[in-house]
Amino acid sequence: MNAFVDDIVQAEIPANSSGTDIALELCALSKVYALKRGMFKAPGEIKAVNDVSLRLYRGETLGLVGESGCGKSTLAKMLLGLLEPTAGNVLINGQEVDPTLRKDNARHIQPIFQDPYSSLNPRKTVAEIVGLPLKLHRIGSSTEQQKSVRKILDLVGMPERTYAQYPNQLSGGQRQRVAIARALILQPDILICDEPTSALDVSVQAQILNLLLDLKAEFGLTYLFISHDLGVVEHLVDRVAVMHKGSIVELETREKIFSDAQHPYTRMLLASALTPEPGLGIPELAVNG
Numbered sequence: 328m329n330a331f332v333d334d335i336v337q338a339e340i341p342a343n344s345s346g347t348d349i350a351l352e353l354c355a356l357s358k359v360y361a362l363k364r365g366m367f368k369a370p371g372e373i374k375a376v377n378d379v380s381l382r383l384y385r386g387e388t389l390g391l392v393g394e395s396g397c398g399k400s401t402l403a404k405m406l407l408g409l410l411e412p413t414a415g416n417v418l419i420n421g422q423e424v425d426p427t428l429r430k431d432n433a434r435h436i437q438p439i440f441q442d443p444y445s446s447l448n449p450r451k452t453v454a455e456i457v458g459l460p461l462k463l464h465r466i467g468s469s470t471e472q473q474k475s476v477r478k479i480l481d482l483v484g485m486p487e488r489t490y491a492q493y494p495n496q497l498s499g500g501q502r503q504r505v506a507i508a509r510a511l512i513l514q515p516d517i518l519i520c521d522e523p524t525s526a527l528d529v530s531v532q533a534q535i536l537n538l539l540l541d542l543k544a545e546f547g548l549t550y551l552f553i554s555h556d557l558g559v560v561e562h563l564v565d566r567v568a569v570m571h572k573g574s575i576v577e578l579e580t581r582e583k584i585f586s587d588a589q590h591p592y593t594r595m596l597l598a599s600a601l602t603p604e605p606g607l608g609i610p611e612l613a614v615n616g
């Protein structure tokens with residue numbers, strides 16, 4: 328267990344949460360990828376996620392930030408039951424997640440990924456894509472399903488003329504709206520947003536972020552918002568968890584992270600965001616946890 332993080336988790340309860348109401352809990356979660364022997368590499372392993380413990384309080388948005396390769400997506404996949412942890416477990420609404428019951432878990436936790444184009448079936452219409460989870464879960468009659476699909480598509484701002492269109496006939500922003508509608512159709516409590524706007528034009532990014540904010544307010548959703556873009560994170564989240572080489576090195580309120588970050592890696596991340604130099608990335612840093 329990472330004692331540094333666990334202490335902070337215990338101490339930090341955001342103002343908008345109802346105290347002990349925990350939507351999502353990660354307990355000492357780890358993932359090790361085994362590497363096979365290749366032409367240029369020896370067999371080995373990568374510790375992608377290392378003993379991560381976190382709590383998401385109901386109704387909060389927790390930002391997860393860190394540079395490329397630090398383990399953010401691996402963590403997200405384990406939360407969604409898409410990847411089995413090497414160690415540790417995940418609790419949704421206090422119940423331990425059984426990765427074999429992904430269908431049940433989908434009622435509570437849903438993803439929104441970076442690239443809506445690759446996550447939408449190109450051979451299905453917008454209405455079919457959004458309605459499919461209802462069909463798979465056998466929720467409502469066909470007429471009720473159609474009604475729900477229209478309602479949610481309207482809510483995410485999709486015009487009626489797009490309902491019979493295919494993903495390749497939509498703009499990037501519209502595709503992400505469809506992905507959001509599909510994520511919401513089962514009325515989950517928690518959304519895992521993995522870089523949901525990084526594939527979009529800057530002007531469209533703001534629209535999608537505002538949509539996510541509106542939906543959160545309307546449905547009381549809990550978000551894990553994964554991003555390398557600190558500007559977006561500052562705009563959106565209540566608390567920030569900073570990830571470095573598979574571990575959470577700092578977890579604090581948004582205000583504290585952006586005004587008084589304690590960990591050297593967090594400070595370096597903030598400094599590099601203020602002075603963007605494309606291609607240089609963030610320098611390596613020894614972190615003691």
Ligand SMILES: Nc1ncnc2c1ncn2[C@@H]1O[C@H](COP(=O)(O)OP(=O)(O)OP(=O)(O)O)[C@@H](O)[C@H]1O
Nearest residue numbers: 360361373375393394395396397398399400401402
């Ligand atoms: N299927 C896999 N097999 C082996 N190694 C993997 C696999 N998936 C990811 N990794 C490695 O695990 C580490 C964490 O990867 P991950 O994709 O979780 O990072 P990330 O922070 O989400 O990066 P990015 O922001 O670029 O998506 C990296 O070193 C990556 O190369």
